[in-house]
Amino acid sequence: MNLNYEKASIELPASWKALTPVLAFAGVSCLIVGAFCFLFLAPSVEGDKTLAFRYLTHSYLANFIYILTFAIGALFFILIQFLTRAGWSSSIRRLAEIMMMMIPYLSVLFVPVLALLFVNSAELYEWNAKEAPNSVIAAKTKVFLFKEFFAIRSVLYFAIWTMIATWFFRISRAQDESGDTDLSLVRQKWAGPMIMLFALTLSFAAFDWVMSIDADWYSTIFGVYLFAGSMMAFFGMMVIISISLQNAGKMQKWITVEHFHDMGKFMFGFVMFWSYIAFSQLVLIWYANIPEETFWYDVRLKDNWQYLSYGLIAFHFAIPFLGLISRHVRRHRTGLLFWSIWILVAHWLDMTFLILPNAGPATTFPLIGHLFGGVGMLCIFAALFILRASGVPLVAMRDPRLPEAMKYANPIL
Amino acid sequence: MSEHKPRKSNEVKMPKAFGWMAEYADEQNLLVAARKVRDSGYTQTDAFTPFPVHGIDEALGIKPTILPFIVLCAGFTGLITALLMQWWTNGVDYKYIISGKPFGITPASIPVAFELTILFSAFTTFLGMIFLNKLPRFSNPVFTNPRFDRATDDRFFLYVNAADKYYNRESVKELLAGTHPDSLDEVLDDSTPSTLPRPIVLGALLLVLTGLIPAMIVLNMRASFSTLPRLHVFFDMDFQPKKKAQQTTTVFADGRSMRPQVKGTVGRGQLTEQDPFYLGYDPSKLSADDAFTNVKYVSANASQDPASKDPASTAVPATPAQTAPPQGAATPAPVLNLPWVDKLPASIVEEGNIEANMKLGKLKFETYCAACHGYGGFGDGLVHKRADALAQGYWLPPTSMHIDRVRAQPVGQIFHTITKGQGKMSSYASSLNPAERWAVVLYVKALQRSRNANIEDVPVDSRSALDNELNAEPTK
Structure with missing residues (x-):
């Protein structure tokens, strides 16, 4: 098959590169405005000074996890493509590869969280207090939840993900030069073990970074919950990036309606999967009805957080489910773009639901600050993406499965 | 055309x-x-x-x-x-x-x-x-x-x-x-003919008809009657060479297939039937007449008749308090009279054991009894409080240990109540073994005495401490 391509069509648009400093500046500004909302507006207008810093730390973590999940989703996507020897995705795989290569960049943004632990602040992680709040937490802090071990684990997670991502990315780039099919085979061979390592590290990272905010609460499904949301958000991000690139005149030949259709299917599937996992977690706790488990939901069902919690059922499940159920929507670029943006917002709300209620009641200025933080983090994500993508061809041109990806068509149902 | x-x-x-x-x-x-x-x-x-x-x-x-x-x-x-x-x-x-x-x-x-x-x-x-x-x-x-x-x-x-x-x-x-x-x-x-070949049709018809035969036989059997005896497929299962209870036999001279107990032997589980430690009363003191009449509860209905005097209460005059109707109850509680044991078994109260048994009795009382009778034995346990709060009308309060009727009961009767239950209270024999039951009796007696003690019951060297406590109470 003739794969004649123009080099320019698989490069990042020049206008995007020019946008990088603007995005970075906007991101940092938004973060500063957000912090200002937390530290000055919230206490002076709403009068609660003690909660200001608490809100800031929780909001930062929520927004950080929010953008990190795109990269984590990308990493899993790459692994699963090689594990299943998928051909359809070859032309869009490079975009995901670039996204997964952002993990080392993003790990820098985790440093403030670790720093918080080492200045002995218990604002974010209550188990870091000198005196554990209760005996259950005290028992956990002895063996697992103490700052040194936590830091080692966090570094380990980032190191493992960076290692997997870098290894896969380097081979992919080497194949760009040589076109050696063995380079695909070696990645297929290692995708299986890597995916196990990924599952373990993601599960533990979710326990450590998010679940341990409520150190006396536990849910064994929590890692899967975060994973389900991550994958959903990743496909949303992929669609947005793909459509943005095509609107800028790039990649038009390489991303066909079939690829959009497939990403839409994945998005739809992970909307369902997230709902399934979220409900599984809820129904067990609801049915057992024991106070040491139910309090987690109790916190999220009062102080105005109940609007968010109940709203997630509609915003994170029912509405996108009905919106994405039709193949006509999934094959329609504008329709798919709309639902992708919707899903990114829903995922942000989900991260807010997971983390922010622990800080305190939902009041105006902390929420505005959190929103600024979210926008800021997204800008930083975009800037980092452009930074990472510059100089890298956006399609793995010599991938042996590329012809398959271009020929691929969804059957007419 | x-x-x-x-x-x-x-x-x-x-x-x-x-x-x-x-x-x-x-x-x-x-x-x-x-x-x-x-x-x-x-x-x-x-x-x-x-x-x-x-x-x-x-x-x-x-x-x-x-x-x-x-x-x-x-x-x-x-x-x-x-x-x-x-x-x-x-x-x-x-x-x-x-x-x-x-x-x-x-x-x-x-x-x-x-x-x-x-x-x-x-x-x-x-x-x-x-x-x-x-x-x-x-x-x-x-x-x-x-x-x-x-x-x-x-x-x-x-x-x-x-x-x-x-x-x-x-x-x-x-x-x-x-x-x-x-x-x-x-x-x-x-172009091939669309009709099925005749042999296949015939074969299928034959199969269907054959398949109907068992169903027909069953239907016929269900609708008809027969005087012939039932068919015994497994004869030796229907007629087994064994004797059932109440049947006669020619093997033994008395013709009974159920055999009486051999003299001088004790059957399994029979040992405890003779020992006051397991019963709370002494079976050997039961007269032949008592054995027949007294082992029954006198029904509450029978004593409603004013003409009939409670025969059981007069049989054993040693326990006069039992004849008194319980306080606050509309009908007298059933009364049981047996030659009760009036002393705690020696193994329970002997020196060196009594302390441990008192502790055991307290533990078991608070585990099993206090839920209804209350920790002090006043009949004010949590179950009672809850039932009382519901005010459903048919709740009979648990008996207080400190009313005269219960205080007058010999230890054997309290033991018997725990063993067999009384009124709404069920048997605790499965939860407490006999020694534990006696320990509970010991504790109940101690509770009763604590409500009716005088200063002589307190050891001399503890009296001043008690005085101090009593004096200090109002200022608290």
């Missing part, structure tokens, strides 16, 4: 034509031909290939099916059915508390709703596919062409149906011939 012509059996008839079928060596030729046929406006077309060919739907111009919409409707029907069903059964028609959960639709209803959604969707998908494909169909005219067998092997076929509204025999043939097929055949009706 009114004239009737008898049909000749040997008349040669042209078989019905169903359309044209073209054969190709590979899927590329097939796709090209299919597009050509599609662009000529034919819609009643089909392709047969050994494997799924990408793009064949588009090349044939097949419209998307409406099945997904039907399935969506079925899914929602299942969802609503499940929710309505659960709302009706558990929320309206038969409210039943399950694990203290609310009635009607709860998170626990979601799995059922999910399953029913899937069930309805799956059945609709399957049956809808069958229906939309016009299945089941035993045969298709294309099967008549022997070349068609290779459609499952290595050949590709394109079929234009004569049912198409633009169908014209000659022009379709011309069109298909222009796509350079390997062969081009008209699809003709199967």
